[in-house]
Structure formats: structure tokens, C-alpha cells
Amino acid sequence: MVSILRAKLARHFGLNDIMMSQTLSERVNSNKAVLRNAIKKERVVKICNYSSPHSHNVTDRFVEPYMFLNNDRYVRCHEICCHQNKTFKLSRMEKVELMDMPWANKAQHKQLYTDIFMFSGEERYHVKLLLGQLSHNIMVEEYPLSEPSITFASDGIHWILDIEVASFMGIGRFVMGLYDDIKVLGDEQFKTYINEKVALIKKSIQ
Numbered sequence: 001m002v003s004i005l006r007a008k009l010a011r012h013f014g015l016n017d018i019m020m021s022q023t024l025s026e027r028v029n030s031n032k033a034v035l036r037n038a039i040k041k042e043r044v045v046k047i048c049n050y051s052s053p054h055s056h057n058v059t060d061r062f063v064e065p066y067m068f069l070n071n072d073r074y075v076r077c078h079e080i081c082c083h084q085n086k087t088f089k090l091s092r093m094e095k096v097e098l099m100d101m102p103w104a105n106k107a108q109h110k111q112l113y114t115d116i117f118m119f120s121g122e123e124r125y126h127v128k129l130l131l132g133q134l135s136h137n138i139m140v141e142e143y144p145l146s147e148p149s150i151t152f153a154s155d156g157i158h159w160i161l162d163i164e165v166a167s168f169m170g171i172g173r174f175v176m177g178l179y180d181d182i183k184v185l186g187d188e189q190f191k192t193y194i195n196e197k198v199a200l201i202k203k204s205i206q
Contacts, residue, residue: 024091031096035065035075044080044101049094061088062099066109076112078105085110085122116145116163117170127171127190129161132181139174160185168193 038045047061063077063086074087085108103109110122131139131150136159139146149163165171168190175182175194184191 027094028090031090031093032068032072034096034098035068035090038065038096038098039067041098042103042106044099044103046097046099047088047093047095048097050088051092063088064103064105064109066103066106067111069112076109078103078108080105083108087112113164113166115165115167115170116143117165117167117174119165119167119170121166124164124166125168125189126187127161127163127165127168128185128187129171129175130183130185131159131161133157135174135178135181138178172197 034045037043042064044062044064047063049058050061051058061077062080064080065075065077067076068074069076069087072090074089076085076087078085083105112120112122113124114120129135130153136150139161140150146161146163149161151160151162153160163171171190172193175184176197184194
């Protein structure tokens, strides 16, 4: 009777959710401590029963963790089996075990760069635009971090945005939305990206 009453009270007051939340928090903190120690000692860890939403499976991962992201909710690692850098979410890890194995791929541990459009990646791409008054105003208002990368053009009526991005998606969306007020000056890779998007748009409306 006591067990039944305790279960009813827990359901009524939502105590099960609180207990689950506390358990998850304790597990995350425990895993975080192991990962932090591994980064400090440059050691390999085994992420036990990692639940991946992309591959839809639960597997063990042997990785070299090297940096925390997003207020320590994620960790950037080099996965040994595929030799790729990946981001893992701490709440999806059942357990993290420290291995007696030093890093062997430190040169591959690349830092993540986040651009003004909030896209992240290990690679950086150069983009140079000639902005009219409308596109300049919108850029500065919506993306104030772009201001140090903007200079006044020599013609006195335009601005030049010279910036690095982690992906063409954010800057590409901006250019496509204000195409009649922007001229793409570079680089060639970005010009190709925009031309391909224009071709897809033409194809979709035929």
C-alpha cells in the first residue's frame, strides 16, 4: 500500500520527472568530469551506449575529446574508427570511461569557427560583397558583429563586406534575398555557389 501511495503521489505532483531530471543531471556531470580529465591528460575515452539521432542506433564510441561547446552541453571529439571530428551531446551518453591510451591524432583536433550567421565548421570561406544602402543597413542591424568587416567603398555610395564564414548557407541566404542591392566580388567558390542556387530556382519555377 505504501508503494502504491508513493507512486500515485509521484504521478500527481510530477515527482517522476524531477527524479529523472536529477538522475540525468548527475549522469551528465559525472561524464563531464571524466571528459574534462581526459582533455587535461590527453587521453582516449569510451563513450558507452551513445544514442545517435542521425544513425538511429546506440553504440559505444572510442574518441579523443578536446573541447567543450555550448556551455559544456556538447563535446568536440576525434572519433578514432572513422578519423573524423564530431560533436557529441553529453545527455545522450550513458557513461564515459577513461582509457589508458594517449591521443594519437592531436594534429587533427581542429577548432570550430562560428560565423556571424551562427553557422559552425572547421573550415573558413572568404566572401567579399559590394553592398548598397539597403543591404548595408540590414546587415548591420541584423548582424551587428559584421560591422568591423565593413568598409566604405571608394565610390562614396557603397560599402564593402570582407568576411570569413563557416558555411555559404547564411551569407548565401542574405545575398539571394537582397540580390538587386548586392554585387558578389568574391571569392570564386562563393560565386559558383550562388550561380548554382540561381539555376535551381530557375528550374523550380519552369
